[in-house]
Amino acid sequence: MRLQYPPNVKIICLPCTGKVDLIHILRAFEKGADGVYVAGCLEGACQFGNGNIKARKRVEQAKNILEKVGIGGERVQMYNLSSSEAPRFVEIAKEMTEKITAMGPNPIKMAKKKMAA
Amino acid sequence: MIVAKQKPLEEIIEELQDYTKILVAGCNECVTVCEAGGKKETAILASSLRMYFLNQGKDVKIDEVTLERQCDHEYLEEIRKVIGSYEAILSLACGVGVQFMAEKYFSVPVFPGVDTCFMGVTEERGVWSERCQGCGQCILARTAGICPVSRCAKRLLNGPCGGSTKGKCEIDKELDCAWQIIIDRLKELGKLEQYEQLSPIKDWSTERAGGPRKITREDIRQ
Structure with a gap:
């Protein structure tokens, strides 16, 4: 299909x-990522049983921590889609990019820059 | 194992507000198994704290280490060389480890990162329940291997109370009546006659009621 998704x-x-x-997930934010999303298989379709269910729980834990440390739990998200859903993949990439762009840069990245200056 | 649960992040942050060089120390034993203070939880907590303080504009150095055990001299000694470079230690070991750390490094503030809860088992991942209260005088031989001291809300030693209904305890409909389990197991073992034998009055002085306890074994002491 050669679909394009945001290069960021x-x-x-x-x-x-x-x-x-x-x-x-936490290290990604510590290193300055503005957002993280986990794209797993559809629930009930995990080749290994329940990998995507475990991932969902961990994403929830990450949301909780990011909210408490003041970065914002909305910066991390779980999505479920099958590997054949390329248009959906692009849609998610755009949706997440727009959401994070609206939220602005990761405050940790900004704080690090400020401290280094 | 000793079962603990991590303290809320807000409480930990509050404890550490005044320090700029902090060592987060995990423990590889019980708290690793109950996923409260092992290497993984230490890394997650240290990362969370680093991000919190950075976001607050505070330059706080937070390092992490996970010791084999915090209840033995030899493993606690491993951090002696670096301890001087920290203003505070956040120990994710059980209360035993936190205290031993505080005793050993007397001039360094040590804070607990977990709430130590009980001695218990892993029923399934994410579910732990109590099995032993360390009463110092085990009666499991008489109770078919099920402990009424830790599992009966009233610690009854001679059968269930009137609050036992359909095998469940009156304090919680989900909680098994310890005496129901004991009777079921005695039946299974063909030793139900043991149920008729009265337990003597228990000497509670070996429990916490007798003050802090200590065991000294001269045969192995060096």
């Missing part, structure tokens, strides 16, 4: 979203 989205490939750990 950096894809990190994993064998299953069940591999996503809470610390991976």
